[in-house]
Amino acid sequence: MSETVHSQVRTFVIDNFLFGDHGTPLADDQSLIENDVIDSTGVLELVSFIEERFGIAMADADIVPANLDSVARIVSFIERKREPVN
C-alpha cells in the first residue's frame, strides 16, 4: 500500500512540478519549497490532488510544511489520515 501511495505522490510531483522530468534528482526527504519545486499555487494543486486522489479532507491546520514539504512527509501524512479508525 505505502509503495503505491509513495509512487503516486512521486509521480504527481514530478509530472506537475518538474514537467515529467524523471531525471531530476528528487530525494524523498528534500524540501519542495526550499528547493523551488513547488510554490504557493503549487501547494494548492497538491492539496487538491491529496483530497481527490485519496479522499482525504484537509483542514487549514493540515496544510503546513510538516505534512507537505517533502515527498516523504506527504506520504506519511496520507498514510496517517487513511488509517482505519477503530
Next chain:
Amino acid sequence: MRVETFLRQSAAADPDRIAITAGDARLSYGALDAASDRLAAALIAHGAKRGDRIAVLMENIPEAAISIFAILKAGAIFCPVNPQLKADGIAFILGDARPVAILTQAKFLRACEAAAAGLDMPPLLISTRAPAALPQGVLAFDTAISQAQGVAAPDAGGDDDLAMILYTSGSTGRPKGVMMTHRAMDAVSGSIALYLRNSADDVVLCALPLAFTYGLYQLLVCIRTGARLVLERNFAFPQAVLDKARAEGVTGLPLVPTIAAMLLAMKDLGPQALPALRYLTNAAAPLPPAHVEGLRKLFAHARLYCMYGLTECARAAYLEPAELERRHGSVGKAIPGTEAVVVDETGREIASGAVGELVVRGPHLMRGYWENPAATEAALRPDPETGVPQLHTGDLFRTDADGFLYFVGRKDDMLKVRGEKVAPREVEAALCACPGVVEAVVWGVPDAVQGALLRAAVVAADPALAEQGLLRHCARILPDYMVPKTIEFRTELPKTASGKIARRLLIETDAPTLATATGWAAKTGD
C-alpha cells in the same frame, strides 16, 4: 531625503525597536543600521563607487534589507533581481546593468555564475546562507560584515542620484531597467505612508517578493516610519503565515489577488483571525468584487485599500476605504502630492466616462529606462499644457463624474499572472528557442486564483516534440509564473493580413467573454 536616511533616522530615534522579523530572527533598527554600515564599508573596500550598480538576488530574508541599505550607504545603485529568474533572465540583467557585485544566497550561486559567464567584468559574488564552504572567489556575507572596519561611509551622494534600477517586463519582450532617484523614492514612500497612516506602531506582514515594487515598498515604508516588517518567504502555507501574523500583532496586510484567493479559500478562518489588523491593501491586479466582499466580511474591523501602481512610479492611485461601497471596481484617485489623469491620443485630459490612457504626473516618476532612450521617450512624454514630462502607463482607464479612476484594460498584450507582469512575446521567444519549434503564440485566459493562465500554441517541425518536453524547456529558462500551463500543437497559426500571428483571434476563440479576459489579465500595478 536619501533612502538610507529613512534607516538612519529611525535607528537614531529608537535603536532597540524591532525593524524586521523573519522566522525566529529579529533585527532591531540599531542592528540593521550597524550591519548595513559595515557591509557598505566592505563594498567600498572591494571597490564599489558612487553610481556603480550592485545586484541583490535574494528571497525575502533580512539580509536583503541589509544589502539594499548598505548599497545606498556606499553611494551605489541597487538592482533587485527576482530570485525566480533562471540563468538566462539573470544574464540579461547582468549584461544590461553591468553590476560590480551581486549579493545573493548560496542556493542561487550556480545560476549567478552561469549568468555571469562571458561577461567582460564578472561581478564580485557575495553569498549568504551557505550550508558548506563557498566556492573559490565567492565572499561570505557574514565575513564581509564582521571583517569590515566600522568606518562610516563617505558622503554617499545627493537626492537626485539614482537609488535603484528595477527591471520590468516590456511588451517587446525585452526587460527594461526602471531608474529611480532617491528623491522619487522618498516622494512616493512618503505619500504611501501618509494615506495608509503608517506609524511606528504598525506591524506589516510582507509575503510579497522584495524584488518587486509592491513588496519592496513594504520594507521602505516600514523603515521610514519606524514600523516593524514581518518577512515571509511566500504564502505557500497560509495557516502558518496567519499564525505568525497573529503572534506578531500584524496591523497591515498587503495582498495581491492570488493571496486574497488563498485566504478566502481557507475553511477554518474566523472573523477574529487577526485582531490587531488595521488595514489590508491590494495592488498588482484588480481584486474581483467577490473577493472584496469576502475580505470585508472576514476582516470587518480593517480598512481595505484598492490601489494601482506600476514600476515606473511605484504607486499612482488608491481608493479611500470609505468610498469602497459607492465605487465598486475603482482604484480611486492619485496618491497625495501627485496627479493621475485620463488623456486622449494628443495627451490632453478627456471628459469623465470616456476611455483613454492614464498618465501620471508628480515627483515620484522614474527618470527613465536604463540606457534605453527610445523606450524612455515613449513612456515619459511632455504634458502638452506645461511641457513637464508625464508618465504614460499604457493602461486604459475611465473616470466617473467625481473623477474616480476605473481600470478598463491594457493598450498592449501585457498579462498579469499571480500579480506579476508577463510579456507574451518573452514566452514566445523562449518557446521558439527550442529546437524544432517553428513559431509560437502565447495568450492568457482568466483564472480566479492566478489572474491569468498562460496558454501557448506552437507549430513544430519536429514531430517528436511533446508538450511536457517543451514545458521542461520553458521551465529551464523562464521563471515559473511565465511557463505556460498548456501548450497545443497546430499545423498553422492564424495570421493577420500582414502575416503577423493573430493573438487576438486565439484569445477570442478561447475566451468568449473578452471583456473579462482583458480586465483580469491586464496589469494594474506592480
